[in-house]
Amino acid sequence: MQVSASARRAPWLVFLGCCVLSFLGFGVIVNTPGQYFSTLRAVFHVSQSAVALTVTVQMLMGSLMLVVGGKILERYDSRKVLFLCVAVVALSFLACSFVTAFWQFYVIFAIMGAAYAIPVLLAPQALLSNWFEKRLGMVMGIALGLSGLAGALFQPIVVAWMSTLGWRGSYALTAGLFALIALPCTLLLRFAPDKSRGEFAYGHDEEEHTQKPTAAGSGVTPRQAFRSWAFAFFVLSMVLLQIASGLVQHVATFEKDMGLAPLAAASVVTGIMIGAAVGKGSIGALLDRFNAVVVVLTYVFFGVAGWLIILFIHVPSLATLGGVLAGIGQGYLLVAIPWMIREHFGAGHYAQIYARAALVSNVMLALSTGLHGVLYDVTGKSYLLSFSLTLVGYVLATVLGLVAFTYQRTRLS
Template sequence: MNNNKKKFHWAWWILIGASLMVGFTRGGLNSAGGLFLPSVTEDLGISMGSLTLYFSIASIVTMIFLPIAGKMIAKYNIRMLLIGAVILQAGSFAMFGFMNSVWGWYLFSIPMSIGAVFLTQMAGPVLINNWFKKNKGLMIGVMMAVSGGFGAVLQPMVGNLIDSEGWRNTYIIIGLLVMAVVIPVVFFTIRMSPKEKGLQPYGADEVNEDTVSNTPVLEKGVSLAVAKKSSALYALIVFFFFITAIGSFAQHVPTFADGLGYDVKFSGNAMAGWMFGALIGALAFGYLTDKIGARNTALFAMVLGLAPVTILITVADNPVMFQIATVIFGFVVASIGTLGPLLTSALFGNKEYGQIYANVALGLAVAGIVALPGYGYIYDLTGSYSSVLYAIAVMFIINIFLIIAAFKGKKKLEQAGHWN
């Protein structure tokens, strides 16, 4: 038994693999999309609203495919699913470099978003939930921090590549790079369940070596059927909608900066600051959730979010303050990837976590349908992002009340005897 304790637990390989996977796909591909918008719209003569409509198409596909992805992850070999997902997402991203019409972005956003559902939203939280019982919040925070770290490195790299190689070559280079790295990482590290390695989840109650592979870890929480009748579920879905709508502003930061007279290199550095903030935020939120709970951590994040919005409304023409605002904004928006899964677990437990999370994450998809092109069309109509920033401030305030309402809903579930 003592020898078993000293072994390198496979859960750490899961953390490394999931972190690299999410880092390259979410911190790289997803976050880099906004850097291309000014160059593509100028070169092809496309309006910002029309081009960003492809984000809406991607969000619609995501909304449709989320429940399907949840069932597929539970049913099929997760490594094969994720390898296929990388080919779909990164391959479609590379194909954007060959397009001459906005219809190309509309078309390839479909397979890109199907792949991204698995890679950036579903697989990471499900794997961490399966493999870790100790410091789960910190582990999800580490995974999302790595995503922010990769984003901090890749964003200026993408900005410099667009400046030196053009947007077409940059799409292709980044897409191929992600496939070359993520496919072998997934193949060699990812396993769905500790049972595949004859192990208990990391941090589970100690059992003797003879029973480690067949002693179940009891899961507590509510079923999906019960959750669907709870006000907590719908409060959390709306919270996800607003926090994702807030985070969607990241795709418009380069255009916002461009409108203020900043160049593409500055935009790349600003997005690097955003991703650095996301790195620190992910770690901080994971740690704080383990210490003070998901509810209090989420409330802190929403109050803090009002600070960068105020800066961007009042002194965005100051480059130093602009950079400070993007760092704080990234810190707060890290709550999407970190607090989202942790709030779901805190409110509904782990009994049917994957299925409940797939339903809650619909708020993420709907937000992309509305917010991303909505911000683009507002910019086209007004020539400014001021009204968008005021709307984001209101969303932060509404989210404070939604968090309070969600945990009141959990208390009702407990009082009714459903949380067990």
């Protein structure tokens, strides 16, 4: 059967749409709220913890939405679902520009959290898994790697908007960004190839398509996956690695405590974001081409080395290098583990299976930032225990993830 040009383009259009969602979603929704904290605190005369709670509410609502997010994507037209979700995100940012009492932010961020979960936290991994049988690691790595690049780009952009337009104008401009760029891209994002239109996942063997299921039709059921020890191991790995993700928010404070100037301390955080873009963007392609165990161990080595440098070396240039290495290590959590889950359980119900893992992971992320703050206070303003937990978590997460993955490959080969 000859495949039309439009059918051949379809996987790459889905890839393009996923890149946009990841770039704007993580770059703006996840990475820029902190830029508003000091301004909102001064304007509404509230505490830092009260402002930070808006992000916790957003993340917890997003995690709850993941309970049903996978089923929603599988059951309904993904384009309509994603269009609605992105539209709500855009309207939420617009609503922020009209806030008159601080409690209104809690309501808006709760709505935004429920809306952004499917298009940002779930859709890129789920859709790419259905549309790519080959080069899945590469496209997933690039799409998710853009989130790190976006984090480094949008923070100074939002600061510039706030300085010229004010915080209300910045929120309104962000709403326009989602409405004009992200919203149209959702129309490209169909959940899986339509065989009646001659569409198949990229890399599918067209000559055998009548005998072999496509990626979107293979794999174990969610019930089978959830009852397996391998799923538990993957989830525990993600939870342990989120300890490091939560510590990222405290790196600037730690470096300033160690004597670095504010700008030098901020450069370490920028280094982490740049490293994350490199790590997520490169690890996927390497997973496609080389032994996954070797690739994962290499990136974990970079991550552990980076956190050790941040902990012990407080020379600005070397601390920034440590930040880059720590960021590269994030490729294990954000690309390698989703890739391994898909390799383990198949793509048939990947959206539901990954959504459940991401739910637990994101709850831990929502809690870990506060956890490090508590540890800092109870240990006499020290981050040593937080760094120790991060390093131990890296090691345990690596063991758990690779045991599950290598056992599966031995058992099914």
